[in-house]
Amino acid sequence: MGRRPNDPEHSRFASLVLVLVALFSCVLVYAVVSTLLNPNVNSQASRFGSLEVVMSGDLGEKKGECCxxxxxxxxxxxxxxxxxxxxxxxxxxxxxxxxxxxxxxxxxxxxxxxxxxxxxxxxxxxxxxxxxxxxxxxxxxxxxxxxxxxxxxxxxIFGKGEGIVGMETEYGTLHIKLFPDCAPYSVAYILELLTLRHCAGCQIYRAESRGQSWDSEGNHIKDANYGPPFALIQGILEAQGTPFKKIPTEACPTIRRGSVAWIGFGPEFFISLANHEEWKNSYTVFGSVLPEDMEIAEKIAQLPTKSDIWNNINVSVLQKPVPLIMRRMKKNLGDLNTNLKSE
Missing domain, CATH: 3.50.4.10 (Hepatocyte Growth Factor)
Incomplete structure (x- = not known):
């Protein structure tokens, strides 16, 4: 994040005409969001493409984006x-x-x-x-x-209790409800990962808590800043030896606590620990962690980290990345959302 959304530098724009204010605001949001999650935004080796704002509203339903x-x-x-x-x-x-x-x-x-x-x-x-x-x-x-x-x-289309996959880590399994109607290309890629016996290279490497900026339900605390820390865990879903094809931008709702989204066109992704209205509609969301599993994501966010700087932004990188494997889940009778076992 180049600067916080409530950075006092915004006052410099007050003297400009309204048209320029609107124009620069759009550019600022784009730059802030892309820098926040991108350690190599100016590097030739960067895998992150531009972030497009394509829609608004929860899961895009208000504009038909989730069909x-x-x-x-x-x-x-x-x-x-x-x-x-x-x-x-x-x-x-x-x-x-x-x-x-x-x-x-x-x-x-x-x-x-x-x-x-x-x-x-x-x-x-x-x-x-x-x-x-x-x-x-x-x-x-x-x-x-x-x-x-x-x-x-x-x-x-997945119904109740269907389309739930497991992101297995040594700290527990994050059960993720996939959104194929909102992000079909993204989900098709995840389903391909399920066919692999391993996911060498898949890992979580960045972890930042909610700090003093968001409460336990992910709501932003009045007058608090927007990080650091930025309330997320970040990683990569790309199996070594398997060619990765860029995923097109799909439905981009407001990021909520539990949202699982790509950074750019993948395979970098993040899981949000808070509601991030300040990021507007900038990321393809392809799933959501079941609420009862967010404590696992919070646990990972508390692991030992070391400081790093990505484009003049202070971030927290895990001292030891957390390997992960994508697993199919097998349903039991009863509550289809909670009684799940890996196959």
Whole structure:
């Protein structure tokens, strides 16, 4: 963070015209947020791309941002609605039709996959077809075809107790609810990591507590600064030896306590320990840590650290990085969100 959002230097802008104030404010927010989590923002070796503000509102629902799919992908599965008799004008409507069948509070969805043909030229008579399907395994959806020649767009939806993966550390397992409807490309990458027996190179290397700036529920304390410390743990999700492809910017809601988000286009990520309205809508959020597991994240944030400086910002780096492994979770009967075991 180049300067705190409430830095007195902001007063210098008071003498400028309102148009310039608005312009510089946007530039300042961009610079502040990108610097905060980026140790090499000016380095040629930096993996972090620009951070785009694409939306606002919790999980993007207010603007329909959380009904996304992956283009040029056709997912298979048992059909619950036949596309030949079920057509829409957009993939958004197709996605929402599937969500409607997944709105109950009694467990798994009746529909967890939607497949839409939205290219008039490529689809021909099948244009507008919306196939609603059900997977045998939502963490390993059945794929029929993929590539530029595929005219279909597909998306996955997780119901209650579904789509929860484990980020396993020596201090406990952080159970993370994934958001495939908000960040389908991000979730597809996480599901790929689940297929690996190990994740050599995956680790948490930075840890900063809530300090005196946020309370135990993650709410900012009035008149307190915004760090350091910055209330987060940060790491990397990239298995050594496995090529990483940049993940496009997806839904970027306000960061809340428990939010799991990419820095730039990945594979660097962070888990927020507080509500960070001051970061605006700058990061792709692909999941959220279950509330009961945040004590594990807090424990990691209290581990011994050493000071470092990233672009003139004081940060806390772990003396000993914490290795992690992404695990599939196996549900038990009862509370689907809490009675989980790793496979």
């Amino acid at each position: 996304r799919g992956i283009e040029n992908l056709e997912l298979w599965g048992a059909a619950v609605k036949w596309g030949s008799e079920f057509k829409f004008k957009s993939s958004l409507e197709c996605c929402q039709a599937c969500k409607t069948m997944c709105s109950g509070n009694d467990g798994p969805c009746l529909c967890d996959t939607w497949v839409f043909c939205g290219n008039k030229e490529a689809c021909g008579s099948r244009f507008g077809e919306c196939w609603l399907k059900k997977q045998k395994d939502t963490l390993s959806p059945d794929q029929q075809d993929a590539g530029k020649s595929v005219s279909w767009t597909s998306g996955v």
